[in-house]
Amino acid sequence: TLSNTARPLRAAGAATVAATEKTKLKTLLLCTGGTQKRNPWDLKGKVSDMEDKVRNYQMKVKTLNQENEVLQDSVSQSQRKMVQVEKELQIQRSQIGYEGYFIWKIKVQLGILLLKLDSEEEVRSLKETVAQQKDEIYAGEMERRRLHNTIQELKGNIRVFCRVRPLVGGGLPKHIQLATSDNKAITLAKTEESHTGKTADTQKNYNFSFDRVFGPRTSQQEVFEEISLLVQSALDGYNVCCFAYGQTGSGKTYTMEGDEFDETRGVIPRAVQQIFKAAGKLGEQGWEFTFTASFVEIYNETLRDLLYTGKSSKRPEHEIRKTASNEVTITNLTYERVINEDQVLGLIALANQNRSTAQTAQNDRSSRSHSVFQLDIEGVNAGRDVKCKSTLCLVDLAGSERMVKSQSQGDRFKEMTAINGSLSNLGIVIAALANKESYVPYRNSKLTYLLQGCLGGNSKTLMFVNIAPEPDSFGETLNSLRFASKVSAVLFPVFIGQSTLMMFMVNQSHTHIHFNTSVCNSYPRFV
Numbered sequence: 307t308l309s310n311t312a313r314p315l316r317a318a319g320a321a322t323v324a325a326t327e328k329t330k331l332k333t334l335l336l337c338t339g340g341t342q343k344r345n346p347w348d349l350k351g352k353v354s355d356m357e358d359k360v361r362n363y364q365m366k367v368k369t370l371n372q373e374n375e376v377l378q379d380s381v382s383q384s385q386r387k388m389v390q391v392e393k394e395l396q397i398q399r400s401q402i403g404y405e406g407y408f409i410w411k412i413k414v415q416l417g418i419l420l421l422k423l424d425s426e427e428e429v430r431s432l433k434e435t436v437a438q439q440k441d442e443i444y445a446g447e448m449e450r451r452r453l454h455n456t457i458q459e460l461k462g463n464i465r466v467f468c469r470v471r472p473l474v475g476g477g478l479p480k481h482i483q484l485a486t487s488d489n490k491a492i493t494l495a496k497t498e499e500s501h502t503g504k505t506a507d508t509q510k511n512y513n514f515s516f517d518r519v520f521g522p523r524t525s526q527q528e529v530f531e532e533i534s535l536l537v538q539s540a541l542d543g544y545n546v547c548c549f550a551y552g553q554t555g556s557g558k559t560y561t562m563e564g565d566e567f568d569e570t571r572g573v574i575p576r577a578v579q580q581i582f583k584a585a586g587k588l589g590e591q592g593w594e595f596t597f598t599a600s601f602v603e604i605y606n607e608t609l610r611d612l613l614y615t616g617k618s619s620k621r622p623e624h625e626i627r628k629t630a631s632n633e634v635t636i637t638n639l640t641y642e643r644v645i646n647e648d649q650v651l652g653l654i655a656l657a658n659q660n661r662s663t664a665q666t667a668q669n670d671r672s673s674r675s676h677s678v679f680q681l682d683i684e685g686v687n688a689g690r691d692v693k694c695k696s697t698l699c700l701v702d703l704a705g706s707e708r709m710v711k712s713q714s715q716g717d718r719f720k721e722m723t724a725i726n727g728s729l730s731n732l733g734i735v736i737a738a739l740a741n742k743e744s745y746v747p748y749r750n751s752k753l754t755y756l757l758q759g760c761l762g763g764n765s766k767t768l769m770f771v772n773i774a775p776e777p778d779s780f781g782e783t784l785n786s787l788r789f790a791s792k793v794s795a796v797l798f799p800v801f802i803g804q805s806t807l808m809m810f811m812v813n814q815s816h817t818h819i820h821f822n823t824s825v826c827n828s829y830p831r832f833v
């Protein structure tokens with residue numbers, strides 16, 4: 307490139323030299339014109355020399371010019387080439403740059419893609435692990451339910467607990483003896499004085515045994531621990547019914563509702579607390595629950611809504627009806643959707659207020675009426691397409707004391723007949739269920755008709771027999787224990803029979819499912 311540019315400069319230099327020689331010749335001619343006396347042949351030779359030189363120079367210039375033109379051509383060609391090359395380079399650079407950018411972009415995208423793929427892979431495997439774990443948790447939960455239910459059935463779907471109220475000053479009277487060995491036996495001892503005075507006083511013992519006997523020092527918490535397993539069953543889809551039976555003042559309300567302090571709270575508030583806690587935990591496994599509470603009183607075979615807040619003059623009447631799906635419902639009753647424990651406790655307070663209003667109007671009315679608290683539980687696990695439905699039913703029964711017929715007249719006689727009728731029918735219904743009789747007389751009383759859904763079938767029933775320790779309550783205590791013992795005695799052989807059969811079948815087939823379906827015949831209400 308440099309030599310090409312130098313050539314035109316050389317041509318330009320030759321042209322300058324030619325021009326200088328021309329000027330010199332002109333000057334010489336002018337000078338000779340002024341001195342004509344010099345030798346003309348000398349001059350002519352010199353001129354022709356000079357002219358030759360000029361021609362030569364002119365030729366040279368021409369050649370150089372031509373050369374220059376060629377060079378310039380080649381320069382411009384080179385320049386064009388350079389521009390071309392420059393352009394090409396630019397194009398190449400730009401192409402390389404774009405490719406680079408493109409490659410970089412691709413690399414980045416690839417990187418992102420790989421990262422994405424990596425993280426997607428990671429997310430996928432994490433999702434798989436989570437799904438697997440969820441499956442395991444679900445299977446574990448179903449297995450827990452199955453085992454829990456098997457345990458409950460082995461313990462007996464109908465159980466009777468006895469609770470002895472402490473004496474006012476604390477402790478236990480002599481006539482009540484509790485077995486220290488297994489917490490299952492209670493003895494009522496009656497000392498009969500010798501009529502003649504000649505023989506020693508005789509002592510007659512009445513022995514009873516139940517699924518559990520709670521002494522006067524048993525705390526509310528200890529009592530609830532036994533029931534909490536049944537409360538869990540309610541959440542698992544089994545109907546659960548818990549009664550408190552006993553004479554007035556024996557501790558039924560204390561057992562079911564208790565006092566307001568934490569440690570003296572009874573079965574209902576504790577059960578409600580457990581239900582909401584357990585429902586919250588099951589929520590983590592995809593279960594969603596809806597709870598509906600109702601509180602009804604049965605007095606003289608008539609129903610009264612304990613959650614009613616309207617004018618007393620406009621209190622509606624109620625009837626027990628069966629829905630198309632064979633569920634028991636009460637017309638015009640308040641069924642309150644509840645979402646937490648506090649709401650239920652508020653309803654229990656409202657029910658107590660309603661009861662005490664009626665109590666003021668009619669002395670001792672609460673002792674002569676049954677109060678039934680029901681919590682309908684509906685669980686849905688959308689992910690598993692499973693639903694379950696159950697009712698937890700907690701009943702504070704009317705005082706079971708028998709009145710001397712001659713002393714009861716008018717309203718009292720009517721009340722007594724109603725109470726006796728419904729309590730004895732309750733015993734008959736439980737016995738019929740335990741004996742798996744084809745006919746169960748639910749409709750013989752409002753109480754059993756109302757509780758029909760919660761008794762029998764898949765349900766678990768627990769009866770508390772509360773007893774008062776005062777010596778003057780001996781007769782009533784004996785009656786209560788006999789009643790409870792009848793219920794218990796009816797059940798005992800049936801469940802021993804089932805248990806034995808179960809053991810046999812486990813040995814035969816090594817499967818729990820088989821005996822679960824064919825022998826126990828009890829399923830949670832999965833819909």
Ligand SMILES: Nc1ncnc2c1ncn2[C@@H]1O[C@H](COP(=O)(O)OP(=O)(O)OP(=O)(O)O)[C@@H](O)[C@H]1O
Nearest residue numbers: 471472553554555556557558559560561672673705
């Ligand atoms: N286990 C107990 N420990 C301490 N106090 C108790 C216990 N059981 C009952 N009581 C007290 O005994 C009294 C009578 O109990 P409660 O009212 O529960 O009897 P009840 O059987 O429900 O009577 P009613 O049929 O009139 O409703 C109450 O003051 C209660 O606080």
